Amino acid sequence: MTRRAHTLASVAAVATLSLAACSSAATGSGGGSEPESAIAIGLTSGVESIDPHAASTVRSSTGVAAAVYSSLVAIDADQNVLPEAAERWEQIDSTTWRFHLDPDAVFSDGETPLDAGTVVWNFERLLDPANALSVAGYLKTITGAVKVDDHTVDVTLSGPDVSVFLALAYVRFLDPTWTESHDPNVEAFGSGPYVVESFSPSGDIVLRANENYWGEPPAIDTVTYHVYGDATAEANALIAGEIQLGGDIEPRDVERIAATDGIETVNAASIRAAFLKLNTEVEPTDDVRVRQALNYAVDKQAIIDSILLGTTEQSQGQVLTEYFLGYNDALEPYPYDPDRARELLAEAGHADGLTLTVDVPSGTYVEGENITTAIGQQLAEVGVTLEQNVIPFATYMERYTETHELSQTAYLTQSQMSTDRFLGLFETESVYAYWSNPEFDELVLQGRYAETEEEAAAAYEQAVEIMREEAPVLFLFPQPKVYGLSEDLVWDVRDDEWILPQDISLEP
Amino acid sequence: MTTYLLRRIGSSLIALWLVLTLVFFALHLAGDPVRLMLDPSASEETVAAFRESLGYDAPLVVQYLRFLGSVATFSFPDSLRFRVPASDVVLEKVGPTAELAVTAIIIAVAVALLVGYLGAQARRGWVRALVTWPVSVLQAFPTFYLGVVLALVVGVQLGWLPTGGSGTPAHLVLPALTLALALVPAIARTLRASTVRVAGEDFVRTARARGLRRSEVVGRHILPNALLPVITVIGLELGTVLGGSIVLEKVFSWPGLGQLMITSVVNRDYPVVLASVTFLAVVFIVLNLLVDVAYGLIDPRIRIGARGRV
Numbered sequence: 001m002t003r004r005a006h007t008l009a010s011v012a013a014v015a016t017l018s019l020a021a022c023s024s025a026a027t028g029s030g031g032g033s034e035p036e037s038a039i040a041i042g043l044t045s046g047v048e049s050i051d052p053h054a055a056s057t058v059r060s061s062t063g064v065a066a067a068v069y070s071s072l073v074a075i076d077a078d079q080n081v082l083p084e085a086a087e088r089w090e091q092i093d094s095t096t097w098r099f100h101l102d103p104d105a106v107f108s109d110g111e112t113p114l115d116a117g118t119v120v121w122n123f124e125r126l127l128d129p130a131n132a133l134s135v136a137g138y139l140k141t142i143t144g145a146v147k148v149d150d151h152t153v154d155v156t157l158s159g160p161d162v163s164v165f166l167a168l169a170y171v172r173f174l175d176p177t178w179t180e181s182h183d184p185n186v187e188a189f190g191s192g193p194y195v196v197e198s199f200s201p202s203g204d205i206v207l208r209a210n211e212n213y214w215g216e217p218p219a220i221d222t223v224t225y226h227v228y229g230d231a232t233a234e235a236n237a238l239i240a241g242e243i244q245l246g247g248d249i250e251p252r253d254v255e256r257i258a259a260t261d262g263i264e265t266v267n268a269a270s271i272r273a274a275f276l277k278l279n280t281e282v283e284p285t286d287d288v289r290v291r292q293a294l295n296y297a298v299d300k301q302a303i304i305d306s307i308l309l310g311t312t313e314q315s316q317g318q319v320l321t322e323y324f325l326g327y328n329d330a331l332e333p334y335p336y337d338p339d340r341a342r343e344l345l346a347e348a349g350h351a352d353g354l355t356l357t358v359d360v361p362s363g364t365y366v367e368g369e370n371i372t373t374a375i376g377q378q379l380a381e382v383g384v385t386l387e388q389n390v391i392p393f394a395t396y397m398e399r400y401t402e403t404h405e406l407s408q409t410a411y412l413t414q415s416q417m418s419t420d421r422f423l424g425l426f427e428t429e430s431v432y433a434y435w436s437n438p439e440f441d442e443l444v445l446q447g448r449y450a451e452t453e454e455e456a457a458a459a460y461e462q463a464v465e466i467m468r469e470e471a472p473v474l475f476l477f478p479q480p481k482v483y484g485l486s487e488d489l490v491w492d493v494r495d496d497e498w499i500l501p502q503d504i505s506l507e508p
Numbered sequence: 509m510t511t512y513l514l515r516r517i518g519s520s521l522i523a524l525w526l527v528l529t530l531v532f533f534a535l536h537l538a539g540d541p542v543r544l545m546l547d548p549s550a551s552e553e554t555v556a557a558f559r560e561s562l563g564y565d566a567p568l569v570v571q572y573l574r575f576l577g578s579v580a581t582f583s584f585p586d587s588l589r590f591r592v593p594a595s596d597v598v599l600e601k602v603g604p605t606a607e608l609a610v611t612a613i614i615i616a617v618a619v620a621l622l623v624g625y626l627g628a629q630a631r632r633g634w635v636r637a638l639v640t641w642p643v644s645v646l647q648a649f650p651t652f653y654l655g656v657v658l659a660l661v662v663g664v665q666l667g668w669l670p671t672g673g674s675g676t677p678a679h680l681v682l683p684a685l686t687l688a689l690a691l692v693p694a695i696a697r698t699l700r701a702s703t704v705r706v707a708g709e710d711f712v713r714t715a716r717a718r719g720l721r722r723s724e725v726v727g728r729h730i731l732p733n734a735l736l737p738v739i740t741v742i743g744l745e746l747g748t749v750l751g752g753s754i755v756l757e758k759v760f761s762w763p764g765l766g767q768l769m770i771t772s773v774v775n776r777d778y779p780v781v782l783a784s785v786t787f788l789a790v791v792f793i794v795l796n797l798l799v800d801v802a803y804g805l806i807d808p809r810i811r812i813g814a815r816g817r818v
Contacts, residue, residue: 045771046763048589129557137550185591201590201597202771203763204675226673229758229767236664236671394776398539414548421549432548 037506038222039489041499042234042246046202046227049185052172053126053133062170063499064225067207069172069190070114070215072099072155073165077494077503079323081165084215085114085173085191094451095157097164102214103151107175107191110212114173114191116147121176123155138167140421159449162456163325163418193218193502203227207501219505235484238263244486247499250366251309257484267311268493270481272415273319274365276358276375276474277406280435285356285408289348291471294409295334297341297382300476303374307367311480318464319426321478323495324419325453326460331468333475341382353383357407360388361396365413366479372411375474401431413479417496419460420448426472435472516800520793527789532575532782533568540564541776545588562588575782584783589772594779598765598787604674605757605764609749611684613742616691620738623692624699628707629726640700647693651752655686655759672761683753683760690752691745698741702734709733743799750788 047061052069055061066074072086086099105114123145126136141161146154157164178189188196193215194207205225209218226243228234234246235253239260249257254265278285278294285291300314315321317331345351356379360372369390376386389407391399399405414432416422423444428436443463450456468475483493488507542559559565563574563585578584584594627640662682663671670679706712707730715729754766761767765784772780 048587049591051591054591129554130561132545132558132561134545134547137547137554140549140551183592200763201592201600202768204673226761227763228672228761233659233672233759233761236659237673240664240667240671242670242673393774394539394541394544397544401543402539416547416549421547424549429552430548431543431552 036221037219038224039220039245039486039501039504039506040224040226040243041501042237042243042248043225043227044229044231044234044248047199047205047225048202050188050196050199050205051133051184052174052190053122053131053135054185055135055172060225063501064205064207065172066192066498067194067223067501068188068192068196069174070105070192071170071172072119072153072168075166075169075496077492077496079496085119092154094160097155097157098148099153099155101151101153104214105191106212106214107178107189108195108210108212109189112175112178114175115150116153117150118173118176119153120145120147122171122173125174126171135170138170138417140167142167160451161420161448162450162453163420166417194223197222216502218502220501223501223504238484238486244489245491245499245504246484247481247497249482249484251307251311251480251482252367253484254309254311254482262488263484263486266483266485266493268481268483268497269321269323269495270312270415270478271321271323271495271497272413272479272481273315273321274371274411274413274476274479275315275319276372276476277410277412277434278472278474279406279408279410280472282408284348284350284354287348288470289344290350290354291474292334293341293344293348293382294379294384294474295471296337296344297384298375298378298474298476299336300333301336302378303371304477307370307374308477308480311482312477314477315475317468317475319414319422319467319473319475320419320460320464321495324422324460326419326423326447326457326464328461328464330461331465334468334471338382345382345384350383353385355385355387356409357387357389359396359399359407359410360390361393361411362390364393364396365411368411371476404431406434409474419456420444423447423460423463423467426467433472435470437466437470437472440466440470513801516797520797524789524793528575528579528782528786529572531785532572535778535781536568536571541588541778544776578782579786582783582786584786585779587772587777587780589775589777590780594777594783597768597780598783601763601765601768601784602787604762605750605753605766608680608683608687608753608757608762608764611680612687612691612749612753615684615688616695617738617742619688620692620695620699624696624738625703625731627696627700628703629730643693643696646689649689651686651690652755652759654689655683655756658682658686659759672759674761674763679760679762683756683762686760687749687752687756690748691742694745694748695738695741699734699738702737703730706730706734740799743795746795747792750792 043060045060047064050064052065055065070085072084074082074084076082085101085105087102089097089099092098101114101116106112107114125131126133126139127144141157141159141164143156143158146156148154173191174184175189182189186199186201193210193213195210197206197208199205204227207223209221226237228237231248231250232253234248235257237243238246238257249265257263257265278291280286304310304312304314314333317333318328320327358372360368372388376388379386400410414425424430425432426435427433427441427444440463443459447456447459447463450459481497485491489504490507491504540559542555542562542564546555546558563571582595586592587594587597590597623639623643627636630636659671659682662669669681673679712725712729715725753764754769756762757764757766758770768780769784
């Protein structure tokens with residue numbers, strides 16, 4: 001590996017780029033054979049390992065893993081569950097799902113079958129804590145997989161779970177025999193639509209269409225990932241034409257991109273909620289009136305317009321968005337009402353004002369420091385002084401989750417793939433909660449172990465209503481998620497931040 | 509000489525141990541990295557199991573001793589993110605950083621020689637001013653600012669060179685140039701000063717008096733003698749090179765040790781942070797040692813001084 005692979009990767013990357021440059025010209029001239037199609041995608045955090053069981057960053061490593069490996073099922077942009085290695089499935093009882101594997105499914109050598117034994121081995125690898133594989137963190141309710149016959153597998157759960165398919169989409173299959181003699185962190189052998197042509201840890205990655213793919217072949221022949229130091233570097237590369245798709249564009253660069261011919265920005269309806277966590281375990285934020293007052297005192301729309309340049313919308317009095325099961329469309333944001341805020345503060349005995357501290361991780365969240373500064377200015381209007389405590393992300397996380405020393409408030413953005421996990425972050429037992437409400441806990445539990453989606457949705461809708469009233473957070477907005485892309489790229493922006501190369505094609 | 513060498517090696521080892529101990533405890537006082545590795549929804553059992561399998565449940569003293577063991581053998585545990593031995597990860601990134609640093613030093617020396625020499629020897633005052641002025645201005649610019657401006661102007665606006673990344677010689681130009689520009693002022697100023705000083709020495713006057721041509725005086729007598737302090741300065745500026753490359757690798761998305769260290773600190777990939785700090789500390793201390801030893805060889809007074817103190 002190392003030097004030689006590095007050079008090979010570089011050569012391949014250059015070749016790809018020149019191909020990308022040629023391909024549009026070639027289609028224009030018409031005639032001749034089908035041109036090779038190639039695109040380059042920008043990443044702001046590199047992929048350190050291509051082991052699919054260690055891939056946990058949705059916008060980088062899981063996208064690559066999903067291109068190279070296959071899972072039982074796939075989730076599309078509208079959250080429909082699609083067959084992948086499993087052609088169909090049925091529920092045996094409330095805690096057992098039976099999957100019938102596609103007999104055509106093979107690994108990229110065109111021979112090694114993806115059979116029941118492979119599936120079972122992969123679940124065992126993931127569930128063994130000694131392997132310390134991060135995807136294991138998603139398998140909360142999954143207890144294992146059992147082989148029924150060569151092409152049939154039962155997945156067993158610890159309890160009913162209507163969102164189990166979202167977790168299953170993360171379980172991608174390695175070949176057990178290949179894994180014995182290879183290091184899956186730096187090499188790949190999968191059954192997905194692409195194969196890895198070159199990989200350098202946290203550096204460039206080149207994927208090529210898998211010639212032996214047993215499913216629908218992808219439209220793009222070569223996909224190159226370039227890693228950039230930050231969002232601005234990625235925007236520069238997009239403007240300079242070095243990449244055709246960037247997933248980490250920040251609002252401040254939107255105007256520059258819009259002013260450039262041939263590229264555009266698209267705002268996704270982000271599922272990552274930004275809010276001010278209110279620590280209900282310390283004074284004075286243990287008083288619900290104070291927490292509500294803070295919600296009334298902030299003009300969220302003004303922050304969206306001035307700092308985020310209109311790239312997102314207000315949260316509807318809940319951390320969930322329409323994407324999630326149990327989104328409550330009857331709820332509304334806390335209106336901007338400084339008078340009401342002053343009243344509530346006076347009722348709570350803070351007529352003379354009060355001082356709060358906000359923890360902000362530095363350079364972590366989109367415009368995080370500017371947003372809390374703006375919130376501070378608005379809170380000053382109702383007599384609340386907000387002191388900023390800007391700290392490195394690692395220290396912030398340590399105080400938050402390990403030493404349990406969160407200040408009265410903290411700026412945070414969070415998301416999860418399913419409602420039960422997302423609301424689970426606010427359950428009493430979660431280290432992230434800093435809030436305890438037995439009624440809310442009970443409803444989340446009901447939703448988690450509901451037998452049907454309707455039952456689950458009903459429980460979650462009530463849970464978020466309680467959360468709005470109790471205000472363990474100052475609801476703000478979904479953190480903006482802006483994509484920059486070349487205009488001849490055909491791709492549906494996904495709300496869940498996945499970029500799957502097999503979903504992308506080029507304008508004819 | 510042997511005593512001197514042993515003394516220097518001994519104090520180098522103590523310095524290394526102090527640096528590493530400081531870094532180890534500073535890092536571990538901020539807590540362990542397990543939760544950052546896992547999804548927030550992971551259960552407490554999963555967190556505990558991870559912590560145990562990675563060894564972060566052991567008392568800090570035990571972890572510290574294990575770390576010293578890793579340093580002694582330079583075989584660090586697996587990186588938490590790359591999942592391969594941390595030493596491999598670090599060594600893989602040394603190449604690109606060395607490439608950047610060496611190119612930058614070559615450019616810097618070439619430019620500085622020209623600027624420094626002209627600044628001292630040009631006959632016309634305005635030529636001297638023209639070359640010394642920009643150098644003073646340059647010294648006032650922080651490297652990262654220069655880098656961002658160059659990326660925007662040359663990369664984005666003019667589109668002459670890639671904005672960042674690596675792979676072709678074209679990718680190397682902007683970061684190496686930026687880093688070189690950060691080095692030019694110190695080298696050029698030293699060269700200018702020492703050229704002026706050497707030009708006033710008796711042996712230069714003698715050479716002139718012998719009727720040698722100007723080019724011979726400069727080439728044979730002034731430059732060789734004026735270059736000695738420059739070599740020292742380049743040695744001292746290695747710190748600037750490595751520090752600057754950390755910032756510039758970020759700006760130009762150069763896949764070297766600097767970027768690796770930044771992301772590893774952010775992600776709390778402890779094995780990689782410790783392995784890269786160990787590597788850099790050793791490199792620094794060895795270079796310092798070499799410079800000291802070289803001095804000792806060149807200038808006997810230093811050796812005598814050392815023995816005198818024993």
